[in-house]
Structures are given as C-alpha cells and as structure tokens.
Amino acid sequence: MDRPEHDDEITRALRGYNPPPPMPRERLWAAIEAGAAEGPADPRGTLPLELFRRRIRPRLATAAAAALALFVGGAAAGYGLRAAGFAAAGGSPPGPEVVVQRVTWF
Amino acid sequence: MASTTADLASRLRAGDPEAKRAIFEAEGERIWSLAYRLCGDYDLAHDVVQETFLRAFRKADRYDGRGSLRGWLCRLAVNHLRDMQKVQRRRAALLVLAAAGAEHSAPPAAGEPFVRRRVHDAVGRLSEKYRTVLLMHDVEGYTHEEIGEALGIAAGSSRARLSRARALLKETLIDLAPEE
Numbered sequence: 001m002d003r004p005e006h007d008d009e010i011t012r013a014l015r016g017y018n019p020p021p022p023m024p025r026e027r028l029w030a031a032i033e034a035g036a037a038e039g040p041a042d043p044r045g046t047l048p049l050e051l052f053r054r055r056i057r058p059r060l061a062t063a064a065a066a067a068l069a070l071f072v073g074g075a076a077a078g079y080g081l082r083a084a085g086f087a088a089a090g091g092s093p094p095g096p097e098v099v100v101q102r103v104t105w106f
Numbered sequence: 107m108a109s110t111t112a113d114l115a116s117r118l119r120a121g122d123p124e125a126k127r128a129i130f131e132a133e134g135e136r137i138w139s140l141a142y143r144l145c146g147d148y149d150l151a152h153d154v155v156q157e158t159f160l161r162a163f164r165k166a167d168r169y170d171g172r173g174s175l176r177g178w179l180c181r182l183a184v185n186h187l188r189d190m191q192k193v194q195r196r197r198a199a200l201l202v203l204a205a206a207g208a209e210h211s212a213p214p215a216a217g218e219p220f221v222r223r224r225v226h227d228a229v230g231r232l233s234e235k236y237r238t239v240l241l242m243h244d245v246e247g248y249t250h251e252e253i254g255e256a257l258g259i260a261a262g263s264s265r266a267r268l269s270r271a272r273a274l275l276k277e278t279l280i281d282l283a284p285e286e
Contacts, residue, residue, distance in 0.1 A: 010279060013225035015245055020142035020151070023135055028155055032130065035160045 111175045118166045126163050133176055134159070136246070137183050143241050144187055153190065158183040177255030180248070184238065184256050228278040236271035243268050 086093040094102075114132065117125035134155065141154040161182050162169075169178050229237060238257065242248040243264070250261040250268075257264070 010221065010225055010275075011244070013219075013222040014229065014240075016222050017226055017229050017241065017245065018143045018146040020139045021148065023138040023155075024152065025134065028134065028138075028152065029127070029130060031152075031156045032159045032163075035156060036126075036163060 115166075115169060115175045118163070119169065121166075126159075129162070129175070130159055133179050136176065137179055140180060140242065140246055141183055141187060143245060144184070144238060145191070150187070150190060150194075154183055154187050157186045161186070173255045174252065177252045180242075180252065180256030181258065188234075224279060225275075228275050231278065232271055232274055236267055236274060239264055239267040240271040240275070244272075 083093045111132070114125050114129050118129060137158055138151060138155050141158075142148070142151040145151055145154070158179055162179055169175070229240065232240065235257075239253055242253050242256070243250070248256070250264040253259075253264040254261040259267075
C-alpha cells in the first residue's frame, strides 16, 4: 500500500531528528583504551544516585550517632547529679560492683 | 554475521585484546548513532559510547551469549545515557535552568523546513519511553527483539510502545495532514 505523501514527509522529518555527525572513531578508541588502562573508577569518588544511599543512610547514621551521644551525656550527667546528692547528704554513692549486684539480683 | 558476532563475543570473554577493537569497529557506529539520536548532544554521546565499550570490556564475563551482542551493548548505552540524563536534570534543577525538552536536543535552525521543525518539537514532547522506541525502530532500524533486549522489556511491549508513540505523534501533527 502506498503511503500518503505527507507521511513520507513526516518520515523524512523523523530521520532528521538529531542526525548524528560522523563518529570521531580514533578519538573515541583512544579514550576507551585510556579508560581501560586506568581501570574502573574508584567507587568512593562517585556520588551514589540511589535515594537510600545518598539521602537516607547518612541521616540515619547521624541520628544514631546523636542518640548515642545524648544517652552517654545524659547517663554521665545523671551519675554526676546522683553523686552530688550523696555528697550533700554526707554519704558516698555505691561503687560499681554494688550497682551491678543491685541490678542483677534476680 | 550472527556467527561472527558470537565468535567475537566468545573471543572477548576469553580476553582476546583484538576482539575489543573488532567489536568497536563492528558496533561502534550504531551505538554512536543511537546515543546521538537519543540525546542530541555531541559530548554526551561521546561519553556514552566510551563508557558503553569500557563497561562491555570490563564485564565481558557477564554477557552470557543468550541475547545478541548488539542488544547487550545497546542496553549498556541506554542505561548509561539515562543515568547521565538524571545527573544533568538534577544539575539543571539546581541551577534553575531546566527548560522543557532542552536536554533532548538542540532545536533545528530557523531556516529549517516547517514540517521538520514541527516533527522535531512533537518528538521532543513525547515521554522518554515512547521516544526511545520510536527513534530506535523507525529511525535507527532496530527490530522489536533488539529494542526489547536493550530496554529490558518484552518485544510485545516494544510494539505497543511504538504504536502508542505513533498515535501520539499523529495526534500532535494532525493539522499537517492534507484536507480531504
């Protein structure tokens, strides 16, 4: 079946969409050889594209580190306050072995 | 032809350095043409072809020989092009330079025929999945099986996308059809 004339014109126009220039054969081959000689790129130097690795994982790591720092800081402050309370009352706080014995009495 | 390509692929897997150059000579031109058609950017097409062959040579052991070598190379090229275009889009968004369709190709010069300009605009407005199949099949002459291998879809899906792409193009260019 013959194609209408305007279809042929459109087909020709379609062929004219981004017509490729001649391939720089030797330049490309030289670049490929140079790349092959260098070996694969260091993955540490590449920005990861996946959302989890790029955005979520770093934030999770930061949140975990912040939570740990808060816990350690809070425990230290609590221990200090408790020691200060004992000192004001004229006594001394129980040593670590007594604390361990208390919390593992069962 | 098929046996030659299969032979080249097996030589590549065996680590034959001459096979690399032979594969580049056999398929380089087609990959270049495909990459340039899809992106319309000389430097990006250069980068895509370079990276396609580098990856193919490094990952030759992953090519199992079931599909065609050309299909596998096309797949590497299309995937790399998509990755690069994602990066470009992000950069463009950061710089607030994202002009619609700007990443696909440069528009034809003002002196270009009217139909060609209209078709160029219409193709640029198609979504990536339709444009890729249309250009690969109707312009570059790939078969649906090769397109399926390259895009990781079934040949039937490639046919469906082509049909949809043509329909969308026809809808956009309906006014170019001569009056009955």
